[in-house]
Amino acid sequence: MNPPEVDKEVADKVRFHLSKEELERQMRNIHDRGDQGDSKSRASGSGHTGRSHSLSSLPEMPRQDSWVFESVGGFYVPTEDLSKMSLQKQEQLLIKDLIYAFSGVPSTHIKPDIKVDQIAEISAMDVSKVRFRLDDAFSGALRGMVNELLPLIGYYISVQSYIEETNMTPSCGRTRLALASAFMESMQLYYDLLAKLETDLQDKKLNLKELVRQARPWLATLKLYSGMAEVARGEVNSAQLLSLLDDSFGSQKFTDPELKVRVSKTLGDVTRSYMKIVQLWTQKGIIYDTQNEFFVHDNERPNSMSSTLLTPEQCCFDYWHHRYQVLPDRLPDFLLNQGEHIFLAGKYLNILRQCNVTMKLMQQPLLYVPGESKHMEIIKDSYELPAKKLLEILMKEHQLASHLKNLWAYFLMQREGFADALLNRCHKQLQRNVDRLIPEKMQSLLSEVLQQSTDPFKDMLRCHLKACDAATQLSELHESKDTQGEVIENLNLCGYESLALRYEAKWPLSFVLHSEPLEELQVIQRVLLLLRYVRRQLSALWKAPVEGVGLMKTAQSEYLRERMHKCMLNLENHIVLYISEPRWKSFMEVVDKAQTIDELTKKFRLTLNEILRLGLLSSTTTYVSSLFTLGQVCLNYCGFVESIQGGSDPVKFQKGVREYEDEFGSFVASILELVGELAKSSASGGKVAERDSYKELLKRLDEFGKAPKSAS
Structure with missing residues (x-):
């Protein structure tokens, strides 16, 4: 055997990561065999037996000065002197x-x-x-x-x-x-x-x-x-990790197209498991999230009754509002813009399932590829499918548009003759204290008013006697439910201050017509009912006989009545004609053209918000309280006039009229001052709609805050 080749073979074996113990064991075996051969040779009297010849023919371990054994990571490997x-x-x-x-x-x-x-x-x-x-x-x-x-x-x-x-x-x-x-x-x-x-x-x-x-x-x-x-x-969760990886990819400036494709594919593979959860939720309405990684959490207990078995009373807006919880920290940044569509797609699929609606579901793979938008298109399609279907069911099978028109007709008092008939029928009850009113009696009177109506949904309208005033109710609407305290009862309210309307919409109509928007409409209705009631009382002065004796009447008292009546009418027209009507008309146009249920509901909430904000100046409930106080001044004047019979002291009567005139003018002036301050703050804040609304209201009330002309 060629010695140089033997040296190389041995060196390669040694280099093959022999541990220190293995190396020492093999060297010890070689020496032991050599000792045994020497002893046998001496015993036989000859050192040249076949055995000894075989051992002597083995190559010796290399003895080159260039070899050094060095510990590398716990292993002893040979190295050579590079300089040689x-x-x-x-x-x-x-x-x-x-x-x-x-x-x-x-x-x-x-x-x-x-x-x-x-x-x-x-x-x-x-x-x-x-x-x-x-x-x-x-x-x-x-x-x-x-x-x-x-x-x-x-x-x-x-x-x-x-x-x-x-x-x-x-x-x-x-x-x-x-x-x-x-x-x-x-x-x-x-x-x-x-x-x-x-x-x-x-x-x-x-x-x-x-x-x-x-x-x-x-x-x-x-x-x-x-x-x-x-x-x-x-220390990040799955969504945060995906966001960081995606941000890292987006911040890279790739000069090698092949590298970009390779890393893009890696990122796509990493997002696949999360996107499968998204796909199952958006296309089937099912959450399969065993490791709590998805941003939508189903609060319904796994062993509780399935939502498809719930009764209509159980399955209401509140149920669906609280069933699913959105956890933003579990939503990757690259899905932030689609987060709402993802959430609503699965939610609407389950709502439709509760309504026993059958439809062909999507079944399209959902993948995320950095820089591409295909996943956004699939998510949009998966959202629009149930969102359009839910709108279609509510509009065609449950006549949602007709119910929305009823809200305008009843809550904003725009059905012809409805408000006057209600006030006439309930006149005596409205003058009483609320604790003396019987809800069943009030409901019976409302039913009598609606009896002649051809509205197929008139039975959904109900009477509601509120225990707090309208200003308090409006304040409660703007407070968070978490911090909202108990409603303060005020049993000193009269019927005209307490009477409110309620619309009892059943499921699935209650998905749109639920308590929050209806309560906002209820506040508007209570204010309008007050203005209508005050106008009615002012109009009835000197027309209804009192115990067969005429009431005292002068030009100045008649002028003050007309002034009060016109002020109430201007306030009502500002809320209805200037603020509510154009916005409600715009809303109904959206109802006719909406493609998805969210287009309708978002416009509905926006419309109500604007009516409250601009019509009732909801930034401060002082205005609503002022309207009721101003109305009370007018009603007190009516009571004063009705208490003075013909033939009484004219001087005393005129003095009382002047006092009510001063009180009315002073209170209107304080309302003008409040609105003026709001107009200034809105102008400095760049709120154009608020500024225009305040200017219009100032124009309507300006003449009533000035000193009245002397009536001849």
Whole structure:
């Protein structure tokens, strides 16, 4: 056997990562066999038996000064003195060490800047930051060629350690597992490259320049992967991790199209598990979220009754409003703009299921690819399908448009003759204190008023006696339900202050006509009912006989009555004709043209909000309180006139009229002052609609705040 080849074979075996113990054991066996051979030789009187000849023919362990055994990561591997090697042998050795180092195998000539013992003490997150250096004994030309590739070692260790840690952690989330799987799939190409490089080296077809050329593209890839692994090790949930990964991808300036495609595919693979949850929810209305990663949480207990078995009384707006909880921190940033559509798509599918509506559901794969918008189009389609169907069911099968017209007719007192008939029928009850009124009696009177109506839904209108005034109710509407206190009862209210209307819409109409918008309409109705009631009382002065004796009447008292009546009419016209009517007309146009249920409901809430904000000046409930106080001044005047019979003292009567005139004018002036202050603040705040509304109201009330002309 050729000795140089034997030396190479032995060296390769030793280099093959023999541990210190294994190396010592094999050397001890060799020495033991040698001792046995010597003893037998001496016993037979000859040292040249076949056995001894066989042992003597074994090559001795290489005894070259260039070999040194060095501990590398707990393994003892041989190395050679590079200064005694030719440039060609240095290149071949460097190529082999680089291939091993790129796959995480320790090398004697490529070492980290920190001690090997310290590597075990640093966190996996910091491994990628460890820098490696090449043995200075290598030729400068060789070192210059490979220095740029040395960070690849730390990047590889970081990515590989993340894969192993994730796969060995039982409670690891699906998104982190998906990232590890995506790394493994992409890294397979890297492993194939290392295998090819090793094969080419063995076949003597690889030089250092070619190795650098083939390995260089992976430097940027593993750097990105290492950064992604570092993010994934942080204290973030799945949605936050996806957001960080997507932001990292978006901030990169890719010069290599192939790298961009590779990283984009990796990100797409990572988001697949979350997008499957989104797909199941938006296209089937089902939440399959065993690890609590989805941003929609179903508050219904898993073992509770299915929503499809609920009675109409149980399945109401409040049920659907509280059943699902939105958790924004579980929604990835790249789905923020579609978050509402995602939430509503699944919710509407379940509402339609509760209504026993059958429809063909979507079944389209939902994937996220950075920079593309296909997922947005699918989410939009999956939302529009149930949103359009729900609107269609409410409009065609439950005649929603007719019910909305009824709200305008009853709550804003626009059905011809309704308000006057109600006030005439309930006149006596409205003058009484609310604690003396019987709700059933009031409902009976309302039914009598509606008896002649041809409205098929008139039976849905109900009487409601409120225990608080309109200003308090309006204040309660603007407070958060979490902080809202108990309604303060005021049993000193009269019937005209307490009477309110209620519209009892059943499911699924109650999805639109639920308590919140109806209560806002109720506040408007209570204010309008007061204004109508005061006008009626003023109009009835000197017309209804009192115990057969005429009432005292003068030009000044008649003028004050007309002034009060006109003021009440102007206030009503401002709320109805100037504020409510144009906005309600715009709303009904949307009702006729709406494509989805949300177009209708959003316009409905916006319309009511504007009517309250501009018509009742809901920024301050003082205005509503002032209207009721002003109305009370007018009603007190009516009571004064009705208490003075003809033939009484005219001087005393005129004095009382002047006092009511001053009180009325003074109170209107205080309302003008309040509105003027609001107009100034709205002008400085750039609120055009508020400013125009206040100006119009000031114009309507201006003449009533001035000193009255003397009546002849």
